Amino acid sequence: MPHGKVTDFHRAVQAGDDETVVFSWVEWPDKATRDAGMKKMMEDPRMDPNANPMPFDGKRMIFGGFSPALDLKH
Numbered sequence: 001m002p003h004g005k006v007t008d009f010h011r012a013v014q015a016g017d018d019e020t021v022v023f024s025w026v027e028w029p030d031k032a033t034r035d036a037g038m039k040k041m042m043e044d045p046r047m048d049p050n051a052n053p054m055p056f057d058g059k060r061m062i063f064g065g066f067s068p069a070l071d072l073k074h
Contacts, residue, residue, distance in 0.1 A: 009021045009023060012062065013060040013061075013062065014060065
């Protein structure tokens with residue numbers, strides 16, 4: 001992600017010069033599928049930070065949920 005002139009993701013997470021900011025998203029077909037997938041992921045022992053430390057600082061992650069403003073599917 002490039003550095004912005006007013007604000008950007010680097011400032012939002014207080015990234016250092018030696019850090020890389022990654023932007024990604026997951027698109028779920030519906031909320032029920034999302035809820036089931038997230039539950040399964042959180043129960044997966046590979047997601048235990050004590051047994052398998054993450055390669056990033058999860059406290060600086062930004063999560064969001066969005067609803068479509070416009071759907072052009074017919």
